[in-house]
Amino acid sequence: MKQSTTWVGKEVVRRDALEKARGLTKYASDMFLDNMLWVAACRSKYPHAVIKRIDVSRALKSPGVVAVFTHRDVPNNRYGVFVKDRPVLCDDRVRYIGDIVAIVAAESKEEAEQAVEEIVVEYEPLPVVSDPLEAMKPDAFPIHEGGNISRSTRITFGNVEEGFKASKAVVENEYRTAPQIHMFLETEAGFSYIDEKGVITVVAGGQSPYRDHHEIVSTLQLPPEKVRVVIPHVGGAFGGKDDVSVQIYLALVTWKTGRPARFVWDRDESTIAGTKRHASIVRMKTGASADGKLLANDVEIIYDTGAYTALGHAVLDVAIENCNGPYKIPNIDIKAWLVYTNNMVASAFRGFGAPQVMFAMEQQVDQLAYELGMDPIEFRLRNALKRGDVMVFGNKLETSVGISQCLEAAQNHPLWRQKETLKSEKSLPWIRRGVGVAAAIKGFTLGALPDRGSVAVELRRDGGLTVKGSFTEIGQGVVQAVAQLAADLFKIDIEKVEVVFADTGKTPDTSVTSASRQLFLAGNALKKAAENLLNLIREVLTTRYGQKVIEARFENGYVVGPGFSHSFEEVAQMLEEHGLSREVVGVYDVPRVEPIPGSLEIPHLFYMFGATLALVEVNILTGTVTVPKLVSIADVGKVVNPQTLTGQLEGAAAQGLGFALLEEPIIDKGILKTTNLSTYLIPSIKDVNEIEVIPVESFEDEGPFGAKGIGEIGIISVAPAIANAIYHAVRVRPKSAPMTPEKIYWLVKQAGLTVK
Amino acid sequence: MQYSRVEKEFFFRLNGEEVRVRAPPGYTLLEVLRHILHLTGTKDGCSSGDCGACTVLLDGRAVHSCLTLISQVEGREVTTVEAVDEKVADAYARHGAVQCGYCTPGFVVATAYLLSKMHNPSDAEIREWLRGNLCRCTGYVKILKAVESLAGDDG
Ligand code: FES
Ligand code: FES
Numbered sequence: 001m002k003q004s005t006t007w008v009g010k011e012v013v014r015r016d017a018l019e020k021a022r023g024l025t026k027y028a029s030d031m032f033l034d035n036m037l038w039v040a041a042c043r044s045k046y047p048h049a050v051i052k053r054i055d056v057s058r059a060l061k062s063p064g065v066v067a068v069f070t071h072r073d074v075p076n077n078r079y080g081v082f083v084k085d086r087p088v089l090c091d092d093r094v095r096y097i098g099d100i101v102a103i104v105a106a107e108s109k110e111e112a113e114q115a116v117e118e119i120v121v122e123y124e125p126l127p128v129v130s131d132p133l134e135a136m137k138p139d140a141f142p143i144h145e146g147g148n149i150s151r152s153t154r155i156t157f158g159n160v161e162e163g164f165k166a167s168k169a170v171v172e173n174e175y176r177t178a179p180q181i182h183m184f185l186e187t188e189a190g191f192s193y194i195d196e197k198g199v200i201t202v203v204a205g206g207q208s209p210y211r212d213h214h215e216i217v218s219t220l221q222l223p224p225e226k227v228r229v230v231i232p233h234v235g236g237a238f239g240g241k242d243d244v245s246v247q248i249y250l251a252l253v254t255w256k257t258g259r260p261a262r263f264v265w266d267r268d269e270s271t272i273a274g275t276k277r278h279a280s281i282v283r284m285k286t287g288a289s290a291d292g293k294l295l296a297n298d299v300e301i302i303y304d305t306g307a308y309t310a311l312g313h314a315v316l317d318v319a320i321e322n323c324n325g326p327y328k329i330p331n332i333d334i335k336a337w338l339v340y341t342n343n344m345v346a347s348a349f350r351g352f353g354a355p356q357v358m359f360a361m362e363q364q365v366d367q368l369a370y371e372l373g374m375d376p377i378e379f380r381l382r383n384a385l386k387r388g389d390v391m392v393f394g395n396k397l398e399t400s401v402g403i404s405q406c407l408e409a410a411q412n413h414p415l416w417r418q419k420e421t422l423k424s425e426k427s428l429p430w431i432r433r434g435v436g437v438a439a440a441i442k443g444f445t446l447g448a449l450p451d452r453g454s455v456a457v458e459l460r461r462d463g464g465l466t467v468k469g470s471f472t473e474i475g476q477g478v479v480q481a482v483a484q485l486a487a488d489l490f491k492i493d494i495e496k497v498e499v500v501f502a503d504t505g506k507t508p509d510t511s512v513t514s515a516s517r518q519l520f521l522a523g524n525a526l527k528k529a530a531e532n533l534l535n536l537i538r539e540v541l542t543t544r545y546g547q548k549v550i551e552a553r554f555e556n557g558y559v560v561g562p563g564f565s566h567s568f569e570e571v572a573q574m575l576e577e578h579g580l581s582r583e584v585v586g587v588y589d590v591p592r593v594e595p596i597p598g599s600l601e602i603p604h605l606f607y608m609f610g611a612t613l614a615l616v617e618v619n620i621l622t623g624t625v626t627v628p629k630l631v632s633i634a635d636v637g638k639v640v641n642p643q644t645l646t647g648q649l650e651g652a653a654a655q656g657l658g659f660a661l662l663e664e665p666i667i668d669k670g671i672l673k674t675t676n677l678s679t680y681l682i683p684s685i686k687d688v689n690e691i692e693v694i695p696v697e698s699f700e701d702e703g704p705f706g707a708k709g710i711g712e713i714g715i716i717s718v719a720p721a722i723a724n725a726i727y728h729a730v731r732v733r734p735k736s737a738p739m740t741p742e743k744i745y746w747l748v749k750q751a752g753l754t755v756k
Numbered sequence: 757m758q759y760s761r762v763e764k765e766f767f768f769r770l771n772g773e774e775v776r777v778r779a780p781p782g783y784t785l786l787e788v789l790r791h792i793l794h795l796t797g798t799k800d801g802c803s804s805g806d807c808g809a810c811t812v813l814l815d816g817r818a819v820h821s822c823l824t825l826i827s828q829v830e831g832r833e834v835t836t837v838e839a840v841d842e843k844v845a846d847a848y849a850r851h852g853a854v855q856c857g858y859c860t861p862g863f864v865v866a867t868a869y870l871l872s873k874m875h876n877p878s879d880a881e882i883r884e885w886l887r888g889n890l891c892r893c894t895g896y897v898k899i900l901k902a903v904e905s906l907a908g909d910d911g
Contacts, residue, residue, distance in 0.1 A: 013849055013850055013852070014849070014852070014854065016854075016857070017848070017849035017850075017852075017854040017857070018845060018846060018849040018854075020849075020854050020856075020857025020860055020861075021844075021845035021846070021848040021849050021853075021854050021857065021860045021861070021864055022797065022837065022838065022842065022845045022861075022864075023796070023797020023798065023799075023836070023837035023838050023861040023864075024797065024838075025857060026796065027796075027799075027858065029796075029799075029800070030790075030796035032791065032794050109791070110780070182892075183892055184856070184858070184892055185799070185801045185807060185809055185856065185858040185859045185890065185891070185892055186799070186801070186856070186858040187801075233856070233857065234856060235799070235856045235857070235858030236855075236856040236858060236892050236893055237856075238892070266803065267801070267802040267803060267804065267806075474856060475855035475856025475857065475858075475893045476855065477855065643852035644852070646852070646897075646898075647852050647855055647893075647894060647895075647898060650894060650895035650896075650897045650898065651855065651892075651893045651894050651895045652895075653895055654894075654895030654896065655892070655895075676802060676804055676806060677801075677802050677804070677806035677807050677890060678804070678805075678806045682890060682892060683895075683896075684887050684890060685882075685883050685886050685887055685889070685891075685896045685899065685900070686883050686884075686887050688895055688896045688897070691895055691897050
């Protein structure tokens, strides 16, 4: 049901913005405690080697050194969310160059770094497996016991052979994408100390305080109540802080030495040791009938997880779920592998496995449209999912589906309507223009996995509210959004709403900040909390008035009902007088669906949709592609704060642009050569031109005030839209991202294009 | 070679006040600001001159403090984001140009410098002057709007 709102839907300046802009906000990397130790890591010298011996005796004598830790100091030296395949400190083997063999804690940064040089590690190098296709071969050198396939699965519906037989056009291609590096501006950083109650407190950039807490207590075998994890404002994450980084090491140092510690990765450590977007190889054979109906999709997905699984099992599921696009296809056959190599570890990155497969599928669809002589948007619209449809996996879509609206918005956009004019317009003789489109789909929440979020709401004595949840503020604006939702749910002025976030000592578990789920989960849990508070108040009033109070509602900072009206201050006082807590908890469980055979979390109940239009200019002499304009269209349900929404979509578009054109890590036999921002280029203000954002508000009944998720959808269709625009401009299909000048130059040359 | 911590005393003006600080001579201005003085508005995004998060004004000119040795600062005037005219930060906040905010102080200082040199910069000039500052969150759209809102403003 649609409700009227005061704060939800309103453009409000974020409460954290000014402090951040003035440099006053304290991030984890900004804290320097008295008596603090500096931590430095001794990382592997080889992408793959057996450890013969570790000798830390010289390092221990190095000036300023307080302690050196190795695997012997870690009681349970394996961790991981899906597979416990990752050592905290390497014991028998190193499997990539980011692996840590020992850590040093010293009085100063320089002394810690100096001592790392004094650690002697004897290695016996092993064969380096850097190519996932090689790694998959049965005779490949195994990186883990049990071989190099971390997970493989096959999911089929219908019969693809029949589908291809009935198809008029069938296209078959192989696509590749490079591992994208998050390059958040604040690297992995944290500090730790023992608080006055003797609790080891780790304050570090992250996305899930309770998960980080779990990884610490399970590896160090500490009593859970002896560890607290706090995540302050984080200087960017995008999925790259979904896994633990510095947390376990900090807890270890503080636990063993009793002293505060600081561990902040340098930029090159961050690029080498932090997680990445999975490099991908995707093969697709896709067929459509003469009247433009998709009939079959035969897909092979190979994702390179690097040395460890991290969140890869879930990422692979998202790839499988999204590789058919937002379309109805009766026959699918999807084979997928998550493969170990000695490359950098891959895990979550905005889009979580979807951008790679959509780079493939949206070019397949485009090519089919061209082959059938149909308009690419018309073709997509003919196949677009609608509410009530049965999706490829046999699940019925009963929640909001805005893909048709997104595609129609693209179709009506001047950029699309004028694309042939734009293409033929006169410009420099070596420039070719083109316009491309691509669609996107992404499930949000954790799909068929259990997904629960809790928040607590404290009614303060001053009549204000404090909302507490373990959501993390990674830049996306969740704190602001939660304040707006709370203000409307409790009908109170937003200035009176305080938000406390991401602290296992103070906030209940709202679970992970990923999968674009936080706004949705926290919002729904808040709704429950509001109901619970009203129930509590009704009970108190019933006792007070000696007759049953059935009706009560929030209104303008008051609780009102027939014949009564109490301010929040009064209510707070009443609760205290009755010996009741002023805090209520709201818990929301995402309705469960059964996973389909062969999957972990497919399907989702809820999906976001989107589409991107791109205008490109291809320089056929140099192969350089520029993007004068991107239009990002997204179905995100009800918009909570337009400024935050457009900011998320613009930022996602720019990251998508980097993924599409610029961001190319050079990896030589497992060794990353591009370890800084001058060799691994992310978009600068000169690379990003006009970005127009069009929200399509398809109301989601289950969402708080109709809202869905917003974090990820904007990145997914950017690279394929640019690829399709390049095709429109120069009639070649770039099947490998990033689409660097070198690649485009050769494609254009092969196609024999010349300056007019 | 054994590292030994040799320190020297340095003197400079920081945000209008005189400071004397003992630091290893190899330290950068960024290290002195953050690690010794704990003045952390100036951020460290790369320590190698590539991201602009560490931008400060040195005698009124924008520099990367991660590439500026503390010895080069001797006797000079340093202005960090904490002392830059608040209206610049305010424009960033109001236009939604702040997400994670880790890049923002650097942008704010670079913008203050740009406006001190150019009253009414064009879109192309803003892009040229801010090209050394990287932001991974915003896509720059709102950053441009924020800077444009300050252009030609005499207040
Ligand atoms: S920290 Fe100085 S430019 Fe990045
Ligand atoms: S706001 Fe996060 S890097 Fe710019």
